Amino acid sequence: MTRDEALFEFCLRMGDSTLVLGHRVSEWCGHAPVLEEDIALANTALDLIGQTQLWLGLAGEVEGKGRDADQLAFLRDAWDFRNLLLTEVPNGDFGRTLMRQFLFDAWHSVYLARLLKSSDKRIADIAEKASKEVAYHLERSADTVVALGDGTEESHQRMEAALAYLWPYVGEMFAGDAVDAAMAEAGIAPDPAGLREEYDALVGRVLAEATLEMPESRFAHKGGRNGAMHTEHLGHILTQMQWLQRAYPGASW
Template sequence: MDNKVNYLLRLGDNTLILSQQLSQWCGKGPALEEDMALTNVALDLLGQTRMWYEYAAELEGAGRDEDALAYLRDAHEFRNCLLLEQPNGNYADTLVRQFYFDAWHYFLIDGLTRSSDARIGAIAGKSLKEVTYHLRRSGDLIVRLGDGTDVSHARTQAAVDALWMYSGEVFAYDAVDEAMVAAGVAPAAGTLRAQWLAHVSEVLAEATLSMPPADAWMQGGGKQGRHTEHLGYLLAEMQFLQRAYPGATW
């Protein structure tokens, strides 16, 4: 598969899987305002997914469209990072997962606005306002939970610790990522990691939460199609209708 197509699929798979995860909170949020806000974030991510998939399908030239990429690929064909397929758990689990992703996603999208690929730069430019809001929102909520009650602090610290091992995969660049950096399409891993660590450290400190070691061992493999069992269950639910009734339209 062409490196750029692979890279675009990674971007789209990340936002699609997280969007699907967040949509499962619809109607179940801890407060009405939170319920609506999280659903809106899910919709933002879904809109970004469509733009990445549309470009990937055009470059691939295999006759697949955005729906085929979302609904007709099996788990081993998805290239999302493992962090995003981790279970929703309690609300602290969901928000820590969101914060880790949002911090990376903001700095990545900001870097992609200066991409040598004009189409990628345009998509990033259109997405930047959304991801800026996503990061501000999730960071604020981490502070509120961490510096809140004893229960909220304990649950948030537990989530920070448990999900940390999945946070570094986005910075583990392989041949696909490095080809995009060399072509001026994507920002370098070192730059993104430094920005991410600085921001995450600042927010966790304000939240009175302890940050795990920056050099801790990290999980990986999602970008290469090696996933946890959680993704299979998520795709089974998300893809059921299209698989059961191929080509169905409303």
């Protein structure tokens, strides 16, 4: 694998994760429990889609085959996606959605902080822009996890259930492979395994305040980041996301 091939895969991993999660979060538009949350979730989704444009745009540039961000988003099949499995699981109730957002935001903030020092200025520039948005995402999702975890008996139980359901997807964030090794060697991105301690400390502090216990299990569902395996949910997401471009190829307005 050449350096550019590894960089292309890296950009897909970042862009596909924000794309799929952005789509998932957007599903709450018009359905959130209160208007303020509806607007906040819609804005989070827009931030993630904006970050996708940057990551997939760079991926297309690195690939050099004339594909832009839109083509990479709308004209690839499920087996070509490199998103974290966590991002494609169904929303569930409001508590599960915010727990998923928090677990992703915590990883995202830690990872972007390292990318600010990337040897590739294009990566560092994207990280600088995204990190400002993600700081807000993390603050909001963490506050909501605390409010619901340390809220009523029902909200606490729902957050416990959400954490138990989502935790097995966390480990994939820190499972390195040849792409990660190439990026680390070039000084472009960190070794994911080296971020776990910082992540656990951050998540642990918030969960403790939410009166929730961090699971001890290190079992991890894997396969999303390298395209080896996705859940059945990704196909349904892409059916919704891509149908217009597939039905009317090259349509513009």
